[in-house]
Amino acid sequence: MMPPNEQESSFPIIPGESRNETIPVQENPFSSPSHVIPCLDDEGPRHQSRQSSVLRQSLRPIILKFEELTYIIKTQTGKGSYWFGSQEPKSNRLILNGVSGIVKPGELLAMLGPSGSGKTTLVTALAGRLQGKLSGTVSYNGEPFTSSMKRRTGFVTQDDVLYPHLTVMETLTYTALLRLPKELTRKEKMEQAETVVADLGLTRCCNSVIGGGLIRGISGGERKRVSIGQEMLVNPSLLLLDEPTSGLDSTTAARIVATLRSLARGGRTVVTTIHQPSSRLYRMFDKVLVLSEGSSIYSGDSGRVMEYFGSIGFQPGTSFVNPADFVLDLANGITSDTKQYEQVEISGKLDRLEEQNSVKNLLVSAYKKNLYPLLKEEVSRTFPQDQTANRSRAKSISTNRWPTSWWMQFSVLLTRGLKERSHESFSGLKIFMVMSVSLLSGLLWWHSRVAHIQDQVGLLFFFSIFWGFLPLFNAIFTFPQERPMLIKERSSGIYRLSSYYIARTVGDLPMELILPTIFVTITYWMGGLKPSLTTFSVTLMIVLYNVLVAQGVGLALGAILMDAKKAATISSVLMLVFLLAGGYYIQHIPGFIAWLKYISFSHYCYKLLVGVQYTWDEVYECGPGLHCSVTDYEGIKNLRLGNMVWDVLALTLMLLLYRVLAYVALRQL
Numbered sequence: 232m233m234p235p236n237e238q239e240s241s242f243p244i245i246p247g248e249s250r251n252e253t254i255p256v257q258e259n260p261f262s263s264p265s266h267v268i269p270c271l272d273d274e275g276p277r278h279q280s281r282q283s284s285v286l287r288q289s290l291r292p293i294i295l296k297f298e299e300l301t302y303i304i305k306t307q308t309g310k311g312s313y314w315f316g317s318q319e320p321k322s323n324r325l326i327l328n329g330v331s332g333i334v335k336p337g338e339l340l341a342m343l344g345p346s347g348s349g350k351t352t353l354v355t356a357l358a359g360r361l362q363g364k365l366s367g368t369v370s371y372n373g374e375p376f377t378s379s380m381k382r383r384t385g386f387v388t389q390d391d392v393l394y395p396h397l398t399v400m401e402t403l404t405y406t407a408l409l410r411l412p413k414e415l416t417r418k419e420k421m422e423q424a425e426t427v428v429a430d431l432g433l434t435r436c437c438n439s440v441i442g443g444g445l446i447r448g449i450s451g452g453e454r455k456r457v458s459i460g461q462e463m464l465v466n467p468s469l470l471l472l473d474e475p476t477s478g479l480d481s482t483t484a485a486r487i488v489a490t491l492r493s494l495a496r497g498g499r500t501v502v503t504t505i506h507q508p509s510s511r512l513y514r515m516f517d518k519v520l521v522l523s524e525g526s527s528i529y530s531g532d533s534g535r536v537m538e539y540f541g542s543i544g545f546q547p548g549t550s551f552v553n554p555a556d557f558v559l560d561l562a563n564g565i566t567s568d569t570k571q572y573e574q575v576e577i578s579g580k581l582d583r584l585e586e587q588n589s590v591k592n593l594l595v596s597a598y599k600k601n602l603y604p605l606l607k608e609e610v611s612r613t614f615p616q617d618q619t620a621n622r623s624r625a626k627s628i629s630t631n632r633w634p635t636s637w638w639m640q641f642s643v644l645l646t647r648g649l650k651e652r653s654h655e656s657f658s659g660l661k662i663f664m665v666m667s668v669s670l671l672s673g674l675l676w677w678h679s680r681v682a683h684i685q686d687q688v689g690l691l692f693f694f695s696i697f698w699g700f701l702p703l704f705n706a707i708f709t710f711p712q713e714r715p716m717l718i719k720e721r722s723s724g725i726y727r728l729s730s731y732y733i734a735r736t737v738g739d740l741p742m743e744l745i746l747p748t749i750f751v752t753i754t755y756w757m758g759g760l761k762p763s764l765t766t767f768s769v770t771l772m773i774v775l776y777n778v779l780v781a782q783g784v785g786l787a788l789g790a791i792l793m794d795a796k797k798a799a800t801i802s803s804v805l806m807l808v809f810l811l812a813g814g815y816y817i818q819h820i821p822g823f824i825a826w827l828k829y830i831s832f833s834h835y836c837y838k839l840l841v842g843v844q845y846t847w848d849e850v851y852e853c854g855p856g857l858h859c860s861v862t863d864y865e866g867i868k869n870l871r872l873g874n875m876v877w878d879v880l881a882l883t884l885m886l887l888l889y890r891v892l893a894y895v896a897l898r899q900l
């Protein structure tokens with residue numbers, strides 16, 4: 232282990248302040264408030280509050296222990312019918328095989344292993360986020376994973392889940408507002424975000440957008456640091472990271488690992504998986520756990536790895552070898568004697584695989600014989616942190632489940648959502664589409680008259696279908712797109728689902744309602760519908776109500792299926808059914824299938840639109856010199872216009888039902 236004063240971190244980190252219950256920490260020379268470079272121009276009384284940085288506040292050290300973790304999954308064979316699932320029995324696959332370990336505050340543990348050896352599964356299990364059946368125990372100061380522990384744990388996933396259109400500063404500020412406790416003022420939270428920006432060396436890019444996909448933004452290393460920063464904001468006592476250096480150049484990777492080491496030195500327990508560390512990175516780890524096909528082959532001090540493998544008969548081929556390369560070769564069953572991967576195929580692939588498997592089995596047995604008994608003893612030992620005093624305190628904290636109030640969560644999520652989606656809500660393309668369709672419709676139905684009742688009724692039917700299709704298709708993408716962010720933030724216990732759900736749906740409303748308003752206003756008057764302000768207003772309200780119901784259907788489909796493609800296919804079928812069964816195209820639908828219209832929101836909307844457009848005493852020219860009542864017109868007669876309250880009630884029921892369905896589906900995530 233390197234002494235703390237040898238820290239070569241290029242990202243100066245403010246270590247946790249030492250209190251009675253914390254372990255002693257080293258003060259980082261770079262962490263003085265004067266070092267913080269402000270991202271924003273306005274210079275306020277930052278200096279003073281920086282000193283009360285959350286990172287300086289009480290840090291309760293966590294001893295992480297995991298014993299005999301075994302994780303088995305049922306694998307799909309891929310054969311069988313798509314609709315009815317595989318016909319073949321599912322086979323069990325062992326992903327983790329009795330993995331144990333202990334990490335103490337101040338330590339940085341690296342999990343090494345070849346691709347597919349179970350590192351991600353293990354770190355996800357330790358972060359309390361692994362779905363499925365995990366056997367064995369994971370304890371945090373002797374306790375299971377509680378909601379209070381959730382808030383003291385930071386978990387950085389391999390893929391950075393960030394909003395691409397927000398800037399670095401915005402991303403961290405919104406996270407600070409959501410994650411930091413309500414005891415801190417808004418200003419203090421924002422200053423905390425600025426501190427983290429400076430601490431992680433992100434000042435230069437703090438006003439750049441994150442980017443991703445086709446949007447050019449900050450670099451991969453900066454993005455990773457933003458992800459780490461989001462977790463650092465809450466000053467976690469336990470920080471877990473999955474491959475924080477993957478895809479980064481060696482300098483950036485070294486900086487990130489140095490940052491992690493600084494965080495550990497600040498009294499935190501830090502666990503990271505890492506794929507192929509250079510020897511420079513390797514030296515920064517305190518402990519390593521090496522996995523081979525889900526089983527441990529080494530667990531202990533990083534500096535003793537060569538000595539251990541040497542003691543059981545595995546020496547590197549050359550004296551200058553990166554310990555990480557050496558153990559990764561061993562975890563793959565490759566020894567310096569055989570160097571199978573360099574060998575010309577002599578005895579065939581099968582022999583080679585057998586030899587590798589026997590090396591792996593030998594290493595697993597040696598681990599069980601030599602290292603596991605000592606580790607087991609250490610894991611079962613009781614540490615001061617495991618005492619009941621801590622437990623009762625944790626209990627009292629866990630009663631206060633959420634860091635901020637419902638309103639705070641709602642308002643931050645609403646603002647963040649509006650900011651992130653402002654580009655798509657007010658997209659010129661969308662406005663162009665609605666404007667052009669409305670103008671075209673207005674021209675096609677130009678000043679239609681009651682005498683041409685079929686045309687007018689057709690326009691009303693078009694209102695109900697177009698404003699059913701569009702909001703429905705827009706809404707189906709909402710939750711499948713938001714899923715990774717929702718899972719990430721909800722599993723960190725940041726906010727309630729209700730505050731997210733309402734903020735998300737309310738945030739979309741302005742644009743969802745403005746566009747149909749523009750459309751109806753243009754088309755109604757150009758199309759020559761009843762020139763009455765009251766009828767126009769009621770028509771507009773019906774269309775807007777229809778939009779809300781259609782949006783609810785889209786949200787529910789997206790939330791239930793969590794797959795935009797599947798949801799889009801089902802929506803197309805649904806809307807086609809509504810289109811045909813709506814009562815405009817087919818007047819005499821056979822009785823056995825006529826019920827379809829009752830499940831169609833477009834049908835109720837259409838009925839209401841026709842109902843408000845025509846009065847029962849209104850007549851139209853049904854032949855030369857002949858006047859008939861509009862209610863006798865076949866298309867209207869078959870609609871059976873009656874008490875419109877029932878149609879409004881049916882729409883209200885659908886509005887509530889689909890939104891509740893979407894909410895319930897999201898709860899299952």
Ligand SMILES: Nc1ncnc2c1ncn2[C@@H]1O[C@H](COP(=O)(O)OP(=O)(O)OP(=O)(O)O)[C@@H](O)[C@H]1O
Pocket residue numbers: 304306326344345346347348349350351352353506
């Ligand atoms: N839900 C799952 N369904 C199918 N296979 C799974 C699932 N979860 C894990 N696995 C398998 O378990 C093994 C371990 O996966 P894991 O992601 O933990 O490995 P890893 O060591 O982190 O790999 P890498 O370094 O490539 O990320 C892999 O072979 C993976 O395919």
